[in-house]
Amino acid sequence: MEVLLPRTLEEALEIKAARPEAVPIAGGTDLMVELNFDRRRPALMVDVSRLPELREWRRENGTVFLGAGVTFTRIIRELPEFVPLVQASRTVGSPQIRNRGTVGGNLGTASPAGDALPVLAAYDAEIVLAAAGGRRRALPWHQFLVGPKRHAAAPDELILGARWGIVRGPGSFSKVGPRNAMVIAVASLCLVMDEGARAFRVALGSVGPTILRAPEAEAFAVRALADAGAWDDPRASLSPPALQEFGERVAAAARPIDDVRGTAAYRRHACAVLARRALAWAFEDRRSTSRSS
Numbered sequence: 001m002e003v004l005l006p007r008t009l010e011e012a013l014e015i016k017a018a019r020p021e022a023v024p025i026a027g028g029t030d031l032m033v034e035l036n037f038d039r040r041r042p043a044l045m046v047d048v049s050r051l052p053e054l055r056e057w058r059r060e061n062g063t064v065f066l067g068a069g070v071t072f073t074r075i076i077r078e079l080p081e082f083v084p085l086v087q088a089s090r091t092v093g094s095p096q097i098r099n100r101g102t103v104g105g106n107l108g109t110a111s112p113a114g115d116a117l118p119v120l121a122a123y124d125a126e127i128v129l130a131a132a133g134g135r136r137r138a139l140p141w142h143q144f145l146v147g148p149k150r151h152a153a154a155p156d157e158l159i160l161g162a163r164w165g166i167v168r169g170p171g172s173f174s175k176v177g178p179r180n181a182m183v184i185a186v187a188s189l190c191l192v193m194d195e196g197a198r199a200f201r202v203a204l205g206s207v208g209p210t211i212l213r214a215p216e217a218e219a220f221a222v223r224a225l226a227d228a229g230a231w232d233d234p235r236a237s238l239s240p241p242a243l244q245e246f247g248e249r250v251a252a253a254a255r256p257i258d259d260v261r262g263t264a265a266y267r268r269h270a271c272a273v274l275a276r277r278a279l280a281w282a283f284e285d286r287r288s289t290s291r292s293s
């Protein structure tokens with residue numbers, strides 16, 4: 001097996017242009033498992049973990065760009081204001097996995113159970129792709145994630161990172177699994193409340209072939225808050241029946257299957273519970289923020 005160690009992004013992209021079969025390796029926490037189990041044996045790998053261009057994150061005009069090579073440990077340390085992303089990062093594997101594992105690797109694997117992915121979907125992120133000669137393109141997350149473990153990057157492209165608009169409002173990520181750490185999600189959910197646009201975004205992981213949004217539940221929550229006069233009143237909440245209905249609508253958006261980790265019925269139930277909790281937490285956050293300001 002040949003492993004190439006480019007020092008710059010352009011060098012890496014030239015390698016991909018000349019030899020598109022080269023498999024990128026970042027933290028290796030997915031790829032090395034595949035190699036160890038002999039599921040994959042690429043003849044050529046290109047190490048992208050040293051590329052400075054992939055390791056940066058920055059704010060730019062109301063948006064944030066998160067480089068593909070930023071690890072989960074760095075997200076926890078350096079991006080505390082992005083609460084759902086930090087919560088998702090904290091649940092990834094163990095400290096060792098979080099020290100190596102990257103957002104780009106999560107996107108590259110494109111598993112419906114990738115914990116960063118529902119957050120990027122709820123942020124309505126676009127995925128930025130790069131090819132040699134300065135070619136760049138950005139795909140909305142739902143055009144990038146096209147199926148279970150399938151994404152839309154071309155063979156000569158690398159994932160540069162993800163970009164999304166910064167919103168004001170509470171949000172959370174939560175997941176269900178048989179234990180509290182080192183667990184692949186049986187179901188996961190990210191809820192983002194956008195106070196500025198008066199919108200909700202809810203994304204689900206591990207309950208479909210890829211990450212799913214719950215547009216009917218999102219629209220229901222927007223209407224329910226308007227009916228309750230809650231957009232203008234941070235102390236207001238929704239009634240228990242409205243929370244219940246929100247949970248049911250989120251569960252209806254799931255497209256789960258039975259597998260070794262859980263039944264479809266359990267996963268739907270988990271979505272409803274996670275959704276009700278996430279909405280209740282959002283209201284609590286608004287109340288406590290309004291008390292402290």
Ligand SMILES: Cc1cc2nc3c(=O)[nH]c(=O)nc-3n(C[C@H](O)[C@H](O)[C@H](O)COP(=O)(O)OP(=O)(O)OC[C@H]3O[C@@H](n4cnc5c(N)ncnc54)[C@H](O)[C@@H]3O)c2cc1C
Binds near residue numbers: 184
């Ligand atoms: C013990 C253990 C526990 C885990 N727990 C979790 C968990 O709780 N939640 C979770 O979501 N994941 C978990 N994972 C999976 C893994 O850690 C994550 O998916 C991580 O984000 C992968 O990142 P990486 O940098 O290690 O990717 P790598 O293994 O280096 O690469 C993964 C894939 O992405 C591609 N790739 C990487 N970077 C790029 C790039 N810049 N451009 C194009 N393609 C690229 C690679 O070619 C490969 O196909 C776990 C893994 C292990 C071994």
